[in-house]
Amino acid sequence: MDKVTKDANKPADPKPETKHTGDTDASGSLVRWNNINSDLKSALDTxxxxxxxxxxxxxxxxxxxxxxxxxxxxxxxxLNEFNDDK
Incomplete structure (x- = not known):
């Protein structure tokens, strides 16, 4: 019998890990962060x-x-008036 490794029994990842590029991800994160800050400011103002x-x-x-x-x-x-009358 062949030995089966643990990795062979795992299903394949639907989204394999990807390396993030500094410029693209940083600008995307900055835009998302600015949107979050804007939403928070709007909520606090409301x-x-x-x-x-x-x-x-x-x-x-x-x-x-x-x-x-x-x-x-x-x-x-x-009721007080009624009691005073008696």
Missing amino acids: WTTLTDQLANKISPEEEQLREIKNILGTLKDK
């Missing part, structure tokens, strides 16, 4: 704008809670 716009805005849930608090306060006052 975040800042939205934060400024929504700083004083009340959420619908908070508005409902305030209404409930007012209703409970009114109910409490009416």
Whole structure:
């Protein structure tokens, strides 16, 4: 029987390793890096704008809670009036 090496049992790589050339890859990486930086800056600017716009805005849930608090306060006052009458 023949000895089979481990490498012979491995499937062939679909993408064999390639050597990167310094100039082409560096410029491609630089372009991608600049795009990432641009996207990040845009996202941070949007975040800042939205934060400024929504700083004083009340959420619908908070508005409902305030209404409930007012209703409970009114109910409490009416119950106190009812107890004072007796």
